[in-house]
Amino acid sequence: MSRKKAAKGNKASAASSPASTGSPSTTAAAAAAATPGATRGTGGKGARSSPGIVQMNGVVHPSRPSISNSSEFYDIAFKVMVVGDSGVGKTCLLVRFKDGAFLAGSFISTVGIDFRNKVLNIDGVKVKLQIWDTAGQERFRSVTHAYFRDAHALLLLYDVTNKRSFDNIQAWLTEIHEYAHQDVVLMLLGNKADATHDRVVKREDGERLAKEFGVPFMETSARSGLNVELAFTAVAKELTHRSVKDPSEKFKLQEYVNKEMKSTGCCRS
Amino acid sequence: MEKRNKVTSRGRSIGGRASDRVDRVDPYGFERSKDFDYESYEALMSEYLVILTRRSIKWSKLLKGQRKVQKNVKLKRYVRKGIPNEHRSLIWMASSGAQEQLERNPGYYQSLLTAQHDPKLVETIRTDLNRTFPDNIHFHRTSNPCLQKALYNVLLASGYHNPTVGYCQGMNFIAGYLLIITKDEEKSFWLMDALLSRILPDYYSPAMLGLKTDQEVLGELVKMKVPRVWQTMVDHNVMWTLVVSRWFICLYIDVLPVETVLRIWDCLFYEGSKILFRVALTLIHHNQALIQQAQSLPDICQIFKQITRDTFVDECHTFMQKIFKEPGSLSMATLTKLRATCRSRIIAEKS
Numbered sequence: 001m002s003r004k005k006a007a008k009g010n011k012a013s014a015a016s017s018p019a020s021t022g023s024p025s026t027t028a029a030a031a032a033a034a035t036p037g038a039t040r041g042t043g044g045k046g047a048r049s050s051p052g053i054v055q056m057n058g059v060v061h062p063s064r065p066s067i068s069n070s071s072e073f074y075d076i077a078f079k080v081m082v083v084g085d086s087g088v089g090k091t092c093l094l095v096r097f098k099d100g101a102f103l104a105g106s107f108i109s110t111v112g113i114d115f116r117n118k119v120l121n122i123d124g125v126k127v128k129l130q131i132w133d134t135a136g137q138e139r140f141r142s143v144t145h146a147y148f149r150d151a152h153a154l155l156l157l158y159d160v161t162n163k164r165s166f167d168n169i170q171a172w173l174t175e176i177h178e179y180a181h182q183d184v185v186l187m188l189l190g191n192k193a194d195a196t197h198d199r200v201v202k203r204e205d206g207e208r209l210a211k212e213f214g215v216p217f218m219e220t221s222a223r224s225g226l227n228v229e230l231a232f233t234a235v236a237k238e239l240t241h242r243s244v245k246d247p248s249e250k251f252k253l254q255e256y257v258n259k260e261m262k263s264t265g266c267c268r269s
Numbered sequence: 270m271e272k273r274n275k276v277t278s279r280g281r282s283i284g285g286r287a288s289d290r291v292d293r294v295d296p297y298g299f300e301r302s303k304d305f306d307y308e309s310y311e312a313l314m315s316e317y318l319v320i321l322t323r324r325s326i327k328w329s330k331l332l333k334g335q336r337k338v339q340k341n342v343k344l345k346r347y348v349r350k351g352i353p354n355e356h357r358s359l360i361w362m363a364s365s366g367a368q369e370q371l372e373r374n375p376g377y378y379q380s381l382l383t384a385q386h387d388p389k390l391v392e393t394i395r396t397d398l399n400r401t402f403p404d405n406i407h408f409h410r411t412s413n414p415c416l417q418k419a420l421y422n423v424l425l426a427s428g429y430h431n432p433t434v435g436y437c438q439g440m441n442f443i444a445g446y447l448l449i450i451t452k453d454e455e456k457s458f459w460l461m462d463a464l465l466s467r468i469l470p471d472y473y474s475p476a477m478l479g480l481k482t483d484q485e486v487l488g489e490l491v492k493m494k495v496p497r498v499w500q501t502m503v504d505h506n507v508m509w510t511l512v513v514s515r516w517f518i519c520l521y522i523d524v525l526p527v528e529t530v531l532r533i534w535d536c537l538f539y540e541g542s543k544i545l546f547r548v549a550l551t552l553i554h555h556n557q558a559l560i561q562q563a564q565s566l567p568d569i570c571q572i573f574k575q576i577t578r579d580t581f582v583d584e585c586h587t588f589m590q591k592i593f594k595e596p597g598s599l600s601m602a603t604l605t606k607l608r609a610t611c612r613s614r615i616i617a618e619k620s
Contacts, residue, residue, distance in 0.1 A: 086438065087396040108523065109400040111439045112514035115570055130567055137393070137438045139475045143510050164392075 074119045074128040078239045079150055080232070083172065084157030085165040086136030089191040092222035093157065094133050097232050102223050110135050113144060120233060122240045129236055145179045153185035153235040158206075160190045160219065161198040166205065173213055185238050185253070186215050193219035193226055203263070216254040218261045230260050287311040296354070297449050297527055298407040313583060320586050325353040332356065338363045340539070348539045349589065351532050358451040364539040366467065367459035378455045381426035393436050394424045401441040407449065416448050423448065423457045430458075431465055437473035439518035446522055450531070460538070464520075469542050470608070472518060478615065483517055483542075484509040485611035486604065487549050494596055498553055498560045505566045512573040516549055524577050529585040536589075543604055550596035551588070552576050 082090045091110050096102050098116050114133040119126055132151070134144045148154070156172055158165040169188065176186065190206040192198075203219055210217030216234070220227045234257050241251035287307035294300050301307075324347075331347060336359060338344060344364075352360045362368035371378075398417050402408040407416045423444045428436045443464065447457035470479030488509045492499040502509070515523075520537065521530045525548075536544040553560065556576040563569040582588055 086393070087400075105399060105403050107400055108403065109397045109438050109441065111442075111518050113511055115567065117567070135438055139437060139473075139477055142477060142481075143514055146508055147511070 074126040076125060076240065076243065077128040077130060078152040078236065079130045079132065080153045080155065080235060081132045081134060081144075081147065081151040082155045082157065083134055083144070083176075084136060084191075085159070085162070085168050088136065088157045088159040088162065088165050089222050090136065090157055091133055093155075093189075093191060093220060093228060093231075094131055096222040096225055096228045098131075100225070102225070104223070112140065113147065118232070120236050122233070122236050125240055125244060127236045127240050129232060131232075141175070145175070148176065148179035149181055151180060151184055152239050153187070154180060155187055155189055155231060155235070156215075157189045157191050157220075158201065159192050160201045160203075160206075161192050161195045163200050166190075166201045166209075169209060173215075185235050185242075187231060187235060187253070187257075188213075188215045188217045189227075189231055190217070190219040192221060192223070194221040194224045216257050218257055219263070226262055230257065230262075234260070294406055295527060298405045299402070299527060300404045300406065302404075309580070309583075317584075317586060321351070321353065324351055325355075328353050328356055332359075340364060345539060348535050349593065351586065351589070352535045354450070354531075357531070357535070358453070358456060360535070361450070361460055361538045362456060365460060365463035367456065367463040370462060371455060371459045378426055378458050381429050381458075382422055384429055386425060386429060387435075390428045390435055391425065394421060394428065394441075397438060397441045401445050405445075405449070408445065416445070419448050419454045419457070420444055422454055423461060426458050427461050427465070430462065433475075434465060434471075434473045435475075437477075437518075439515075440473060442519050442522040446530070446534070463538070468537065478612065480514065480517055481510070481615050482608055482612045483545070484513055485615065486607045487513060487546060489607050489611065490546060490550055490596075490599070491553055494550060495554050495557050498557050501561050501563055502569070505563065505569055507566055507569050511566075512570060513549060517545060520545065521548060525582050526585070529582050529588055532585045532589050543599060543601060544592070546604065547592040547596055547599060550599070551592045552582070554595050555581060555591070 082094055084090055086109070091107050091114075092102060094116060095107075098118050110133055112135055116131050116133070117128060118131065119128045121127070132147060134140070134147075154176060156169065156176070158169055160166075176184070180186075188206065188210045190201060190203065193203075206217055206219065218227050218231065220231055222228060234253055237256065238251055238253045287310070291307050291311055292301075328347065331344075332338070338360065348360065348364070362371070398421055399410075401417075401420060405416075406412055407414075408420070409415070410417060420441065424436055424440060427440065427444070428434070440461070444457060444461055447460050448454070451457050451460065465473065470483060471477070472480040472483070488499065488502075491502075521533055524530075525533070533544060533548055553576075556572070559576065560569065560572050563572055576582075
């Protein structure tokens with residue numbers, strides 16, 4: 001049974017109903033992702049009954065904080081997918097963000113899809129990011145595509161030491177336009193920025209490409225931690241602003257990133 | 270290797286804690302994780318060693334030193350109870366037909382290595398070399414012999430031999446296990462060939478149709494055998510691919526404990542891919558109450574990870590007995606029929 005199958009047996013459910021609000025929450029899966037309180041201790045007994053739920057911009061908010069399975073309180077949840085060619089450092093970036101660690105040579109290639117949670121405090125709002133790590137190899141895309149459309153945000157990575165991964169960004173963007181929700185928050189990241197000697201993609205090349213496609217951009221390093229926290233925080237801020245704040249008070253992702261971003265070799269903290 | 274010896278000699282001391290007695294590295298070269306439970310491992314092994322010894326004696330009597338085996342009911346029963354590690358390579362080779370291929374094609378493997386290779390294939394394989402079992406001492410770049418080079422060769426030969434598949438992530442782990450067990454590149458290559466061209470459907474080809482089909486087939490089997498779990502999956506709109514693609518692609522490597530995986534592979538090489546469904550169905554059936562409690566899609570993902578890590582799967586001997594009982598009957602005819610139906614459904618949906 002695949003999603004298609006599941007949807008088939010569940011035609012009337014929210015699973016196949018089109019998004020009417022224009023929010024990133026287009027399917028039941030995404031709604032579940034955006035349902036705080038839905039996730040609880042897997043070994044637990046009785047399910048928490050959902051407290052009064054308020055629908056705002058398609059993202060579901062409880063009237064009071066809920067507990068996730070890691071016993072962390074959160075107010076709102078979003079689904080973030082990390083994509084990009086094989087070996088660009090998606091899992092490393094994720095582990096750096098989640099655990100603040102980088103253990104060189106301790107990672108194995110990701111097969112299929114994996115996921116991790118992290119709760120962030122964004123302007124007083126507890127935001128839970130469900131981060132989906134994907135296999136980079138092309139043939140796995142048919143497996144991951146199905147989940148593109150549920151993503152609220154996509155972090156698209158290339159490796160500054162690998163020209164091919166940079167050249168493939170256009171193809172990735174095409175796929176994203178085809179499969180992801182049109183309102184998806186997208187950010188381009190040039191990873192492994194610490195590898196000065198092996199660098200083949202200039203920072204300006206990344207900037208130019210990002211500008212051409214109107215996508216926020218920065219360079220990151222899972223090894224040094226450069227801009228890793230910022231990448232996730234920035235998308236969390238954007239998503240939170242979109243769903244909680246007054247839409248007229250627009251959060252400017254690129255401006256925020258430019259202000260907060262550190263560049264390689266800069267030790268500003 | 271040095272590290273291992275040091276640990277072993279320390280392990281000789283009497284008394285103390287289990288963590289002082291048990292190697293930091295398992296018999297296959299995998300370093301045990303920091304949170305490895307030495308106490309329960311020791312308790313488990315004290316029972317399993319009795320079984321292993323008994324099986325080893327039985328196998329020695331059966332084989333009587335000969336290198337040829339005939340497939341029959343008795344051998345099948347023996348395989349299901351576990352092949353002693355010293356005979357694994359021999360039985361896998363014989364029962365999968367890999368030995369026959371090897372003998373029929375002398376020099377073929379070597380010729381594949383010296384052929385002109387597609388640079389893209391080379392690059393894709395290289396990307397994964399350092400990312401294949403970094404926690405196994407035989408795959409460390411500094412170890413001697415280092416299995417990384419052998420891994421590269423087997424994957425390259427395999428990709429060249431089977432150009433429609435080339436290299437697919439997941440194959441690195443499979444080739445790695447084959448090398449650990451056979452300690453022989455050529456045998457590993459032919460076992461890989463047995464898996465890709467005879468035992469498994471087309472899991473690894475670019476369209477991954479066989480994988481998609483088997484994921485659907487599993488869904489259908491769950492619907493028949495564990496309907497409430499199927500309903501839970503439908504309610505939360507979870508695609509099977511999300512939770513089981515790794516199970517199939519990696520043939521349970523890095524999903525289940527090493528010893529359990531090898532016991533599964535004993536049956537996989539002898540009986541075929543049906544065993545993969547038996548394992549999946551057992552995991553799901555055994556944990557159905559837990560899965561049904563899931564409240565969301567991430568919950569389900571979490572539970573599907575959790576069920577591959579509890580003591581139920583550590584106790585490999587009991588687990589292997591369970592897979593032939595717990596899911597009930599599963600005939601090859603049913604499987605063939607379901608595969609055909611699901612396959613045409615997928616093809617129809619695509620067009």
